[in-house]
Amino acid sequence: MMKMKRKIGSQIMASILVNSIYAMINYPVVLINTLLAPLAILAVVTFASKGTLLPVAAVGALIMNMVSSGTSLQQDLSHLKNDMRLQDMIVSSPTSSFIYIIGMAISEIVYSIPTLAFLIILNIIFVKITFLGAFILFLDMATIFTFSISLGFFLSTFTSDIIQSWGFSGILSPLLTTIPPVYYPINYIPYPFRYLAYLSPTTYASEIAQSQTGYYALSASGFATAWLVLIAITAVLTYLALKRSRWREI
Amino acid sequence: MRIRAEELSKTYDRKHRALDSLSIDINMNGIFSVIGRNGAGKTTFVRIMSTELLPTSGRGYINEMDVVDQADAVRQDIAVVPQEARPLPWLTPLQTVSSYLMWRGYSYREANEKGKDALRELGLEGKENEKSRKLSGGQKRKLMAATVISSEAHIVFLDEPTTGLDYLSRKELWQLLSRMKKDRLIILTTHYLEEAEILGDQIMILDHGKLVDLGTIDNLRNKVKLPYVLKVNAENFKLEDDEVQIHPVSEKETFVYGSASKIYGLIPYLVTNKMKFTVEEASLSNIFEQYLGSGEDDENEEEDR
Numbered sequence: 001m002m003k004m005k006r007k008i009g010s011q012i013m014a015s016i017l018v019n020s021i022y023a024m025i026n027y028p029v030v031l032i033n034t035l036l037a038p039l040a041i042l043a044v045v046t047f048a049s050k051g052t053l054l055p056v057a058a059v060g061a062l063i064m065n066m067v068s069s070g071t072s073l074q075q076d077l078s079h080l081k082n083d084m085r086l087q088d089m090i091v092s093s094p095t096s097s098f099i100y101i102i103g104m105a106i107s108e109i110v111y112s113i114p115t116l117a118f119l120i121i122l123n124i125i126f127v128k129i130t131f132l133g134a135f136i137l138f139l140d141m142a143t144i145f146t147f148s149i150s151l152g153f154f155l156s157t158f159t160s161d162i163i164q165s166w167g168f169s170g171i172l173s174p175l176l177t178t179i180p181p182v183y184y185p186i187n188y189i190p191y192p193f194r195y196l197a198y199l200s201p202t203t204y205a206s207e208i209a210q211s212q213t214g215y216y217a218l219s220a221s222g223f224a225t226a227w228l229v230l231i232a233i234t235a236v237l238t239y240l241a242l243k244r245s246r247w248r249e250i
Numbered sequence: 251m252r253i254r255a256e257e258l259s260k261t262y263d264r265k266h267r268a269l270d271s272l273s274i275d276i277n278m279n280g281i282f283s284v285i286g287r288n289g290a291g292k293t294t295f296v297r298i299m300s301t302e303l304l305p306t307s308g309r310g311y312i313n314e315m316d317v318v319d320q321a322d323a324v325r326q327d328i329a330v331v332p333q334e335a336r337p338l339p340w341l342t343p344l345q346t347v348s349s350y351l352m353w354r355g356y357s358y359r360e361a362n363e364k365g366k367d368a369l370r371e372l373g374l375e376g377k378e379n380e381k382s383r384k385l386s387g388g389q390k391r392k393l394m395a396a397t398v399i400s401s402e403a404h405i406v407f408l409d410e411p412t413t414g415l416d417y418l419s420r421k422e423l424w425q426l427l428s429r430m431k432k433d434r435l436i437i438l439t440t441h442y443l444e445e446a447e448i449l450g451d452q453i454m455i456l457d458h459g460k461l462v463d464l465g466t467i468d469n470l471r472n473k474v475k476l477p478y479v480l481k482v483n484a485e486n487f488k489l490e491d492d493e494v495q496i497h498p499v500s501e502k503e504t505f506v507y508g509s510a511s512k513i514y515g516l517i518p519y520l521v522t523n524k525m526k527f528t529v530e531e532a533s534l535s536n537i538f539e540q541y542l543g544s545g546e547d548d549e550n551e552e553e554d555r
Contacts, residue, residue, distance in 0.1 A: 007355045014352035017345070018338065026340045026381060085335035089398075092300040092330040092407075095353045096322070248321070249303045 011095045015103025019076055020111040034072075035115045038064045045183045053184055055127045059137070059209045060183035062119050066141050067176045067202055069108035070148025071169045077104060077156035078165030087157075087247075097247040105149040133212035140212075140230075144205040147234040148176070150241035157245040176202045185216045204230040251313060251405050251435035252277040253299060258308035260294050260459075268294040270459035271308065276452060280431050283450030284439040285538065291459040292439040293333055293409055299437070300330040300407045312405060329354075329403035331394045333410050333439075339383035343374055343393050346382055350397045368400035369393075372426065388419025395423060399430045406430075407437045412445060424449055447534035455541055462541050471532055474540045476507035479533075480516060483526040489516075507536060 023030055038061040045057040081087035090100055109116075123129075129137065151172070159165045180200040181189055186207060189197055197203045204226040210216035211223060218226065253276045260269040269291040276282055284292045297303035299310050301321040310317040312324045337346045344365050351361035369378045372392050377385065385393065391411055398406050408427075412420040420442070427436060427449060440446050446453055447467055455462040455470075463470055471477045476495055487504040489496055494508035494516075506513065513529055520527050532540075 007357060010352040010355055010357055010361070013358065014349045017352070018341065018349045022345050022349075023340050026342075080338075083336075084338055085332040086338070088297075088302050088332040089330060089335060089350065090353055091302050092325055092328055093350075093353050094322075094325050094355055248301065249297070 008099055011099045012103040012106065014095075015100060016107045016110055019080075019104055019107035021107075024111070030111075031114055034068075034112050035118070037068060038062075038115060038119065041178070041183055049184075055123075055213055056185060056210060056215045057183045058119065058122045058126055059213055060206065062116075062123065062137075062141060063144055063182050063202060063205050063209060064177045065112055065115055065119060066145040067148045067182075068173075069105070069112060069145060070150075070152035071172050071176075072111070072152070073104055073108050073149055074152035074156045074159075074172070075162075075165050075169055076108075077153060078159040079162055081156060082159060082161050082165075091248055097245065098242060101149065101153050101241065104153070105145075108149070109145075127213050129213055136212050137209055140205050140208045143230055143234050144202060147201055147230070147237050150234070150237035154237065154241045154245045157247060176200055180206065182206050185210055187216065201230055201233045204233075251279055252311070253282075253405065253435070253437070254311040254314075255295075255299070256309040256311075258295075258298060258310050259306050260291075260298060260303070261306045268459050269298070269305070272456075272459070272461050274454065274461060274464060276435075276464075278452060279433060279435055280451035281427060281436045281438055281449045283446035283453045284437065284456065285441075285443060285446045285453060285534075286456035286462075287542065288441075289458075290456040292456055294459070295456070296330070296407045296409050296437065296439055297332075300328055301325055302330070302332075327403060328405045328407065329398035329401050330407040331398055331409065331411060333413075335394050337382035337385070337390055337393050337397075339381065341382055342379045343369055343382055343385065344378040346393060347397050347400055351401060354401050354403075364400050368396045371429075372396050373422075386419075388415050388422065391415055391419070392423055392426060395426060399426070403434070405435045405437070409439050410441065411438070412440065412442060420445065443534045443538055453534065455538065457542055467534060467537075470534070470537050474532065474537050476509065476536070476540060477532050478508060478510055478513040479530045479536055480506040480508070480513045480520075481528045481530065482506065482520065484523075487525070507532065507540070 041064065042057045042061045046054045077087070155168050156165065159168065180197050180203045182202055186194065186197060186203065207216060207218055207226045208223065208230070211218035253274070255272050255274050258269055258272040259267065261267045272291070272295065284295060286292050294303065298305050299312065299317055301317050301324055304318060313327060315324045317324050337343070341349065344362065347365035347368050348358070348361035351364055352358060356364065366378065369375060374389060374393065377389070382390065382393065395408060395411050412423055415423070424445065427438070430436065438446070438449060450467070452464065452466060453470060454464040463473065482504045483502060484504070485502055489506065491512070493512050494506050497505040497507070499505055506516070
C-alpha cells in the first residue's frame with residue numbers, strides 16, 4: 001500500500017458532508033429546526049415593538065444565528081463523540097483537531113444557509129447601512145462566529161454524554177443570546193443590569209452592529225473598546241479550543 | 251508491522267491502574283488477538299496505542315514511531331474502530347465509508363469508489379444507499395470494520411467488533427478479517443475466546459493490566475500444565491487423581507484436563523469399561539482458565555477498560 005498525499009480539502013469536506021449536507025438530504029426536517037429559533041424571537045420582538053425594533057431584531061437574529069452555530073456545534077460534536085464514538089476514530093486518523101474544527105464550523109454555516117439567506121434579505125430590505133457599515137457588520141459576525149465555534153468545540157471535548165451537552169447549551173443560549181441586548185438596543189436595559197450584560201461577548205457584538213445600523217450611538221472609544229473586548233475574548237476562546245481542548249483523552 | 255510497548259502503564263483517577271508496566275514487542279502481519287476479563291486493560295491498551303489516550307508512564311511505538319511524541323506520524327498508519335462505535339444513523343453505508351476515507355485524505359471520487367468496493371466485498375451491495383439505521387446489528391458491525399479496513403492504514407485496531415453478534419454474523423466478520431489481514435496487522439480485542447483462537451496469529455492474555463502471556467495458540471498450550479482434554483461421555487464418571495483436573499459438564503459428560511501421558515494413560519481404563527470418549531488439545535478457553543482460573547470478573551470494574 002502506497003503512502004497517500006493527504007488532502008486537507010477532503011478532510012474539511014468530510015465534516016461538512018457528514019454534519020450538514022447528508023443530514024439535510026436524509027432528514028430535511030432539520031432545516032425547519034434551524035430556521036425557527038432565530039425567526040421566533042425576531043417575530044416576538046417585532047410584534048411587541050409594533051415593528052419599530054424590526055431592523056434591530058433583524059441584525060440581532062444574524063448575531064443569534066452565529067452564536068447558535070456554536071451551541072449547535074457543541075451538541076453535534078458531543079453526540080458524535082459520546083454516542084457514536086466518531087471523535088475517537090477521527091483522533092486516530094490523519095485529520096487534526098484544527099482541520100476537524102474548521103470542517104465542522106463550515107458545516108454549521110452550511111446548515112444555516114436557508115436561515116442566513118432569509119435574514120440577509122430581511123436586513124437588505126429593512127436595515128439602512130453604508131457599504132463600510134456592512135463590511136464592519138460582516139467582520140462583527142465573523143468574530144462572534146469564531147467565538148461561538150471555539151467555545152462549542154472546547155466544551156464538547158469535555159462532555160461525557162449528551163445530557164451534559166444539553167446542559168451546556170441550555171446555559172449558553174440564554175446567556176449569549178436571550179439575556180444580552182441582541183434583539184434590542186442596550187439602552188433598553190436599566191442599570192445595574194446593564195453591567196451584567198457586559199459580561200457577555202454578544203453584547204459587544206450587538207453594540208458594534210447596532211452602531212452601524214444607527215440604533216445605538218457608540219463613541220469612537222466605545223467602538224474601539226467593544227472591538228478590543230470582543231477580539232480578546234475570541235482570541236482566548238480560540239486558544240483554549242486549539243490548545244486546551246481534550247482532543248486526546250488524558 | 252511492528253508494535254512495541256515499554257513498561258506502558260495507565261492509571262485512572264490516580265487510583266485505578268488499568269495497565270501495569272506492559273512490555274511487548276510484536277513484529278508481524280496478521281491478527282493479534284488481545285483477550286482478558288472485563289477490566290483487564292484491553293481497551294486501555296488499544297486506546298493508548300491508537301493515540302486516543304495518553305499513558306501515565308512508559309512508551310508505546312507503532313512501526314518505531316512514538317505514540318505520544320510522534321502521534322501525527324503514527325496516525326497516517328493506523329485506523330481504529332472503538333468498542334461502542336456505530337454508523338451514524340442519518341448516513342447511508344456508502345456515505346459512512348466514503349466520509350471516513352475523506353477524513354483520511356482521499357478525494358470524494360476515490361472515497362466513493364473505494365467505498366463501493368468495500369460494500370461489495372461485505373455483501374452490502376444494493377444497500378449502499380439505504381440509511382444505516384435500517385441495517386441489522388451484524389451489518390452495522392461489518393460496516394464499521396469495513397470503514398477502516400477499506401482505508402490504506404497498515405495497522406487496524408478493532409475493539410470488540412463482534413460483541414453482541416449472533417454466531418453467523420460473527421463468522422461473516424471473521425471471514426472478512428481473514429481476507430483483510432494479509433498485508434496489515436489487525437489488533438483485535440475480544441471476549442470470545444473461540445474467536446481469538448480461530449483468528450489470532452498471536453494471542454496476548456492480559457489480567458489486571460498486566461501481561462499474563464503472549465504467543466501462538468500452540469505456544470500458549472505448551473506452557474500450561476494440562477494441555478489435553480479428555481471428554482468422557484459416561485454417567486457419573488468418577489476419577490481420583492491429583493495430576494488431572496476434573497470438570498463435570500453434566501451428569502453424562504465430564505472433561506478431564508491433563509498432560510499427554512496422563513490422558514493417554516486413562517484410555518485403557520475407558521476402553522475396558524466401554525465408555526465413549528474423545529481426546530483433544532486444550533482450547534484457548536481451557537488455556538485461559540488455567541492461566542486465570544475460572545473466577546468471576548473483577549467486581550470493582552465498572553466498565554471494560
